Amino acid sequence: MEVLTKSSDRNLTIRLEGELDHHGAKKSMRELERAVESALPLSATLDFSGVTFMDSSGIAVVLRVLRRMRELGGTLKLTKVPPQAKKVFDAAGISQMLTIE
Amino acid sequence: MKAENYMNLEFLSKSSNESFARVAVAGFAAQLDPTLDEIGDIKTAVSEAVTNAIVHAYPDRLGKISIKTKIYEGKVLEIVVRDWGRGIENIEQARQPLFTTGGEERSGMGFTIMESFMDKLTVRSTPERGTTVTMRKKISVRLSDRL
Numbered sequence: 310m311e312v313l314t315k316s317s318d319r320n321l322t323i324r325l326e327g328e329l330d331h332h333g334a335k336k337s338m339r340e341l342e343r344a345v346e347s348a349l350p351l352s353a354t355l356d357f358s359g360v361t362f363m364d365s366s367g368i369a370v371v372l373r374v375l376r377r378m379r380e381l382g383g384t385l386k387l388t389k390v391p392p393q394a395k396k397v398f399d400a401a402g403i404s405q406m407l408t409i410e
Numbered sequence: 411m412k413a414e415n416y417m418n419l420e421f422l423s424k425s426s427n428e429s430f431a432r433v434a435v436a437g438f439a440a441q442l443d444p445t446l447d448e449i450g451d452i453k454t455a456v457s458e459a460v461t462n463a464i465v466h467a468y469p470d471r472l473g474k475i476s477i478k479t480k481i482y483e484g485k486v487l488e489i490v491v492r493d494w495g496r497g498i499e500n501i502e503q504a505r506q507p508l509f510t511t512g513g514e515e516r517s518g519m520g521f522t523i524m525e526s527f528m529d530k531l532t533v534r535s536t537p538e539r540g541t542t543v544t545m546r547k548k549i550s551v552r553l554s555d556r557l
Contacts, residue, residue, distance in 0.1 A: 331461040331515075332425035338515065362429075364457040368517035393450035400526040401519045402507075 311359070312340040314348075319383075321350035326359035329394070334366040341374060351383040358389035367394065368401050375407055386410065413480040413488075415441070420476045423464045423493070427475075432456040435479055435489060442485050442549040451527040452487070452547065458520040459491035459543045465512050467495025467541060485549040489528075490542060497537040505533065 310333030311326040323344055327333055345353065353374065360367075371387070378385045386408040390398070398404045417438040421427045432453040439452050456477070463475045478490040498504045505525075510518035525531045528545040535541040 328429055330425075330428050330457050331465065332428050334515065335425065362432075362453060362457075364454050364461065365517045365519040365523050366461065366515075368519055369515055372517060373514060392447070393454065396447075396450065396527075397454060397523060400523050401517065 310334070310337045312337045312344070314344040316344070316348040316350060319349065319351045321345065321348040321353045322356060323353070324356040324359060327361060329360050329363040329367040329370065331364070331366040334370050338370055338373065341370065342377070345374060345377055345381075349381060350378070351381070353378055353383060353385050355385070355387045356389055357387055357391060357394055360391060360394055363394035363397055365397065365401065367397065368403060371398075371407070372403070384408075411482050413482055415481040417479045418476065419479075420474060423468045423473050423475050423495075425461075425464055428457055428460050428464070431460045431475075431477060435477060438479050439481075439487050439549070442481065442487060443552060443554060444549045445552075448547070448549055452489075455524045455527045455545055455547075456489060456491070458524050459489075459545070462520050462543070463491060463493040463495065463541070465516065466498070467493035469496065485551060485555075487547050487549060489545045489547075491545075492540065492542045494540040497539055498533070498535040498541055499537050501533050501535055 313324040315322045375385050388410045435456045436453050476492045480488045505521040507522045508518040510516040528547045530546040532544040
């Protein structure tokens with residue numbers, strides 16, 4: 310699991326690459342948190358185009374970022390979510406809690 | 411009911427085996443000619459069951475996980491994920507959406523996802539003896555099956 314970040318003017322884009330399972334999430338959670346803490350964004354985007362597989366571990370990761378963004382008074386958006394990951398978000402009922410494109 | 415085919419796996423409860431486990435089961439299921447969507451469902455459900463065993467059955471040690479996969483008549487796939495770990499005290503509570511003892515790293519959605527991606531889910535557990543999760547899914551009949 311790779312985490313690639315880009316930020317400017319308190320806009321943060323994080324591109325996730327690889328398999329977002331428990332193994333991948335363990336490794337990437339800290340990097341994601343570090344990216345959010347150093348950018349303190351008002352708008353964050355998680356780009357899922359490089360995610361080849363996701364299970365419920367991905368939900369925990371997204372909810373953690375969402376919670377922090379709400380504390381910062383910012384927004385979180387997910388983009389380019391592949392069908393398999395989208396199905397997991399839908400089954401967990403969290404698609405309504407945030408913007409998924 | 412007699413199985414038409416089977417495949418058994420056994421591995422150590424290391425998180426690096428999660429990917430291997432779901433890919434192996436999906437590879438075995440490929441002979442049923444599932445759709446991409448069905449392969450995704452199988453991989454996701456296996457991933458959830460195996461992750462539960464890694465995180466909850468053996469929280470502070472490594473242990474054995476086995477997966478027995480069978481194919482029954484009518485394109486029915488059965489996956490049995492078993493561990494010999496700590497067990498679940500209250501299965502009903504564990505199956506509730508959002509319930510977790512795994513802290514912030516876990517969403518508590520594992521069983522909910524297994525239930526929604528497979529046709530049938532059975533959980534048997536004995537504290538300090540281990541847990542067996544049995545999942546079944548009927549793979550859709552496609553035109554190519556009739557040729």
